[in-house]
Amino acid sequence: MTKLVELDLEFDFSDAIEAIQFDEDLSHGNSCMKRVDFIAEYEDFYLFIEVKDPDDPAAANPQAFVQKLRSDELIRSLAGKYRDSLLFRILANKCNKDMHYVVLFSMASLEPALLLSKQDALHREIPLNHDDWRIPSARSCVILNLKQYKIRFGENSVRRISDGGA
Secondary structure, X not given: OOEEEEOOEEEEOOOOOEEEEOOOHHHHOOOOOOOOXXXXXXXXXXXXXXXXXXXXXOOOOHHHHHHHHHHOHHHHHHHHHHHXXXXXXXXXXXXXXXXXXXXXXXXXXXXXXXXXXXXXXXHHHOOOOOOOOOOOOOOEEEEEEHHHHHHHHOOOOEEEHHHOOO
């Protein structure tokens, strides 16, 4: 059973072939490439996951997250993390399946309409297809809140550690 932790959130990847904490420095050396938090491998695809958790009770400055989100600086950063992570995996010859990119915004006060708006902005920053490409850069690219993430991946796919329980 593979469980990985990002801040106050624990993710259960027990249904994956493999799941790794991709943003560890140990894997990347002195690379200045941006990285998503996790990459999980399933039979037919890879799942790239980036987590933003301003609802973490220990978050130092959740308002800074809101400011970055409103300015689109956060969307540019999320796009860069995906593109750099994808390039890293291509150069490592570890992209032989479809790729899906999921960004989790754990922020209860974030309106679903704003999530959709930011998802559209992320699609513009990460071109998914091009006439010269044989394959799409990602089969899907979504931004989900915690509730949507649990609906998509299962109720036990993620939990807040500070809430206790197993």
